[in-house]
Amino acid sequence: MANPQQRQKQKSGKAKLTRKTAQQRKKVPIKGSEIIAANWDKKFTLKQNYARLGLVATPNPLSGGSEKLNPPKKLDVEKEKSKLKANEAIIERDEAGNVVNIIYGKAPLEDMDIEPVEAKTEVVKQLEEQASKAVKATRVVSENEEKWLQALVDKHGDDYEAMFRDRKLNTMQNSAGQIKRKIKVWRENGKKQKMVAA
Incomplete structure (x- = not known):
């Protein structure tokens, strides 16, 4: 038989935290732009959704790494050299795991010329159109x-x-x-x- 305190817990409207309820709590409604909310896929992470929509999740590429769901086991060093960005590097190791060589990326972000990028996706075009119609508050x-x-x-x-x-x-x-x-x-x-x- 349950004591009074436990009985009170059972009557409480507060949901019990289980795996199922924890998953439901994670579902956050998207606030802000209706265009982004309409094209959002909840199966993907924030960065993956932004990449799919043609947007940038972090304006500063130096802060935070990129997501790799299935990173390749063996890297083609020559290919990866050309892809390196500012403040990124590839560490080459021998069979024993000792560091043989470190290949650094390009110049820092301040030295790089940022070229204007055309809208690639339909979502970006819709967002740009919406922004151009915005009325300045007087x-x-x-x-x-x-x-x-x-x-x-x-x-x-x-x-x-x-x-x-x-x-x-x-x-x-x-x-x-x-x-x-x-x-x-x-x-x-x-x-x-x-x-x-x-």
Whole structure:
């Protein structure tokens, strides 16, 4: 007979962790781009899916190795030399396992010229098309912010350092650069509103 504590565990809504439930937990929904979610294959890993879709999983090739499901037992050294990237190397060993030679890859990434690559897959083309249609969000200046900026300009003109040091008006302690950007947006919005009114 189960004691009260064990009985409470049985009633608990928390699922028991088994191999089956652990596998179900791993299934993560893909958030973000609908195009990638539609073309995603859950049988493959992240890097394999990205390679299949024509995308790059890690922008920096120097961080992290590449996945090899079935690495070849014997490497053709001459072929592999041409494939070596920056900061990669092949270690040649003799029959006893002693290191005979180390063949290093090409120059570091900074010295390499990166050529623009055309979209190879349909997914990449769809993503580029989606990115080209993206609308830039315009910042709207509120009435209170407009009054505050007007007071700063009336008092200090275009002296942003003085605006930054003004303790009474600059209560939120915005930096000189932040104030300058806000005033620029405010002035641009004012010009647009005048054009619409005309």
